Amino acid sequence: MKLLEDRIRKDGVVKEGNVLKVDSFLNHQMDVPFFYEMGKEFKRLFEGTPINKILTIEASGIGIAIIAGLHLNVPVVFAKKSQSSNISDQVYSTVIHSYTHNCDNNVVVSKQYLHADDHVLIIDDFLANGCALEGLIDLVHQANGTVEGIGIAVEKGFQEGGDRLRAKGYRVESLAIVDSMDAKTGEIVFRSSEA
Amino acid sequence: MKLLEDRIRKDGVVKEGNVLKVDSFLNHQMDVPFFYEMGKEFKRLFEGTPINKILTIEASGIGIAIIAGLHLNVPVVFAKKSQSSNISDQVYSTVIHSYTHNCDNNVVVSKQYLHADDHVLIIDDFLANGCALEGLIDLVHQANGTVEGIGIAVEKGFQEGGDRLRAKGYRVESLAIVDSMDAKTGEIVFRSSEA
Numbered sequence: 148m149k150l151l152e153d154r155i156r157k158d159g160v161v162k163e164g165n166v167l168k169v170d171s172f173l174n175h176q177m178d179v180p181f182f183y184e185m186g187k188e189f190k191r192l193f194e195g196t197p198i199n200k201i202l203t204i205e206a207s208g209i210g211i212a213i214i215a216g217l218h219l220n221v222p223v224v225f226a227k228k229s230q231s232s233n234i235s236d237q238v239y240s241t242v243i244h245s246y247t248h249n250c251d252n253n254v255v256v257s258k259q260y261l262h263a264d265d266h267v268l269i270i271d272d273f274l275a276n277g278c279a280l281e282g283l284i285d286l287v288h289q290a291n292g293t294v295e296g297i298g299i300a301v302e303k304g305f306q307e308g309g310d311r312l313r314a315k316g317y318r319v320e321s322l323a324i325v326d327s328m329d330a331k332t333g334e335i336v337f338r339s340s341e342a
Numbered sequence: 343m344k345l346l347e348d349r350i351r352k353d354g355v356v357k358e359g360n361v362l363k364v365d366s367f368l369n370h371q372m373d374v375p376f377f378y379e380m381g382k383e384f385k386r387l388f389e390g391t392p393i394n395k396i397l398t399i400e401a402s403g404i405g406i407a408i409i410a411g412l413h414l415n416v417p418v419v420f421a422k423k424s425q426s427s428n429i430s431d432q433v434y435s436t437v438i439h440s441y442t443h444n445c446d447n448n449v450v451v452s453k454q455y456l457h458a459d460d461h462v463l464i465i466d467d468f469l470a471n472g473c474a475l476e477g478l479i480d481l482v483h484q485a486n487g488t489v490e491g492i493g494i495a496v497e498k499g500f501q502e503g504g505d506r507l508r509a510k511g512y513r514v515e516s517l518a519i520v521d522s523m524d525a526k527t528g529e530i531v532f533r534s535s536e537a
Binding site: 170171172175176177178179180182183205206209210213214216217220221222223224225227230248256257259260 | 371374416419452
């Protein structure tokens with residue numbers, strides 16, 4: 148999505164350690180009219196798929212998921228990071244490793260809100276190593292639901308998550324895929340969407 | 343807002359200990375078309391106020407804040423709960439006590455996204471004791487910004503937070519105010535919006 152690539156070039160900040168900061172418009176301050184355009188693109192990409200629900204994870208996935216839900220006219224469920232290791236039998240739970248914070252999080256969804264007849268679009272703001280998405284896929288599978296696709300704002304194409312998920316057969320649509328970036332020059336190379 | 347009162351009567355579950363569960367449509371599964379109507383009501387209530395930004399707190403405030411931002415055409419900033427007590431000088435920080443989880447959370451906003459010329463609408467899903475809102479107000483004041491108002495989906499009118507904030511001069515608009523509820527009968531009494 149050229150609009151997102153242009154915005155990342157304009158407002159993204161590349162830092163050492165393969166960090167791409169986009170918190171001025173994507174995951175701390177959220178540019179809502181811009182989100183509206185991203186949601187419209189998710190609708191275009193996934194229209195015709197029998198999606199009846201979006202699943203995301205707190206916190207930074209929620210904004211984009213809500214706007215995608217508005218365009219696709221479906222409810223959004225967000226998985227919660229649980230402080231407690233004492234997980235109730237009322238929830239599906241999985242463990243997601245966070246490389247950012249170097250810790251494991253228990254992540255839960257109430258069994259009331261994921262079912263065998265759900266056709267789920269998973270939405271998140273970032274895809275890098277894919278751990279968060281694999282956790283969300285696991286939650287859908289525990290409910291015997293179907294993952295119809297995965298919608299991402301920014302994929303770090305130089306990390307393995309996206310390609311591993313595609314190799315497993317999931318339809319992953321990332322609105323921008325960063326193939327390389329350089330903290331010294333600030334240069335960002337996007338994967339051509341025609342490739 | 344009658345639409346929200348009706349929905350709480352239909353889908354809210356009253357539990358012992360003054361707990362009102364509305365996670366089937368408000369703060370775990372989110373009914374997006376319904377959120378659209380709540381956002382429209384926030385626009386009606388706050389139209390004409392010089393709001394240029396919405397501030398909320400992760401995670402369950404984000405969905406409503408995004409939809410309100412869409413209607414009011416302003417960006418949304420969400421305050422983050424910080425795991426670390428080691429707060430950088432790049433952020434405004436405050437401590438919010440959570441009665442639900444019986445702990446104190448450090449909550450931060452980057453100084454880049456709150457300024458002295460900001461006229462802020464604070465949005466959250468719930469208002470009970472008001473601790474979260476007082477933390478958000480503190481963050482706006484640290485930036486020398488102006489709090490134009492506070493928009494809430496569900497206020498527990500039998501707890502003191504809303505009245506205390508109004509007594510301090512803040513304009514608090516809650517789409518539904520629960521004045522009492524009974525876990526045995528499930529009965530919920532709303533404050534008349536004409537009162």
